[in-house]
Amino acid sequence: MGLSKIARYTEHISPAGLANAKLWPWYESKYYNSATPIMDLGAEWDLVGDVAAGGGNSFMYVKAASGVAFTVGQLVSFATPTASTVTAAGSTKGMIVWAAGGLTVNAEVGNFLYVANSTASGGGFTLRKILSNTATTITVSNTDFNVASKPLDPNAFEEIPTNGDVAIIIRPYQVIVNTATTVPCGVALGTVTAGYYTIIQTKGLALVASNNTGAATAVGVPAVGIAAGIATGGGGTANAYCGPKLIPQIAYNSASTVLNPFLINLKANL
Secondary structure (H helix, E strand, C coil): CCCCCCCCCHHHCCCHHHCCCCCCCCCCHHHHCECCCCCCCCCEEEECCCHHHCCCEEEEEEEECCCCCECCCCEEEECCCEEEEEECCCCCCCEEEECCCCCCCCCCCCCEEEEECCCCHHHCEEEEECCEECCCEEECCCECCCCCCCCECCCCCCCCCCCCCEEEEECCCEEEECCCCCCEEEEECCCECCCCEEEEEEEEEEEEEEECCCCCECCCCCEEEEHHHEEEECCCCCCCCCCCCEEECCCECCCCCEEEEEEEECHHHC
16 A cells, blocks of 8 residues: 655644744744755645734745745745647657656656647647656656556546647746746745745735835835846836735835835735
8 A cells, every 4th residue: 555645734833933933034944945845835824813923924835946046035936837749759648758858857746747639539638747757758647557457547648649739847836036027926934945845925914025126115005026036116006917916014215125024915826
């Protein structure tokens, strides 16, 4: 019998205010910069109660994408999918040949593969969890040894994808540094090593790295995200990427990037 994965619940992760540590950044670094996961990716929770326990703030557990590190207060967004096509030669019902190549061996394990399988009935649009990968192949189904005929398990493609079919790798709950043209989903709580697991703040009172690149921030006037995970004044107009989700609590007019208090609600961007 295989081992079951046991979820680790946020009730066992004490906020800093209840762990004899400084109140902000709400959680200690051992929780927001960890080489190994302390709970399941995508876990969300709200802290309620007294502000001394971080009450009124919301968080999500994510992973810094490969090669991407964060500094405190940076806005982060979900990792951008990687697109390629299928190479028919060598592809099977359990594995595709990734035409673009260049993948890091097994770096995509646990991520998802979308294939627009033109050979399958009904269009064959499929979403499969990645079990293993080489630089040029992605496996989504293994042999089912519980059946005497040893077929592929139920995640096999209905038909073998053909040459040129769209293939996209999607990396749920992996995050990158926000830009002016990505949608922020949270704020980094501290320094995070590339590829490490982390807690991001999604709602509440946060300290956000900000400057006046776009405009000065004004109290109560929506700010917007720009390059390098920075927030800047929106000049009174929220944009399509942020909406009215970043509300400065201080007027700031300097090119120097500093941590400024914001009321945020990025849960709507998840």
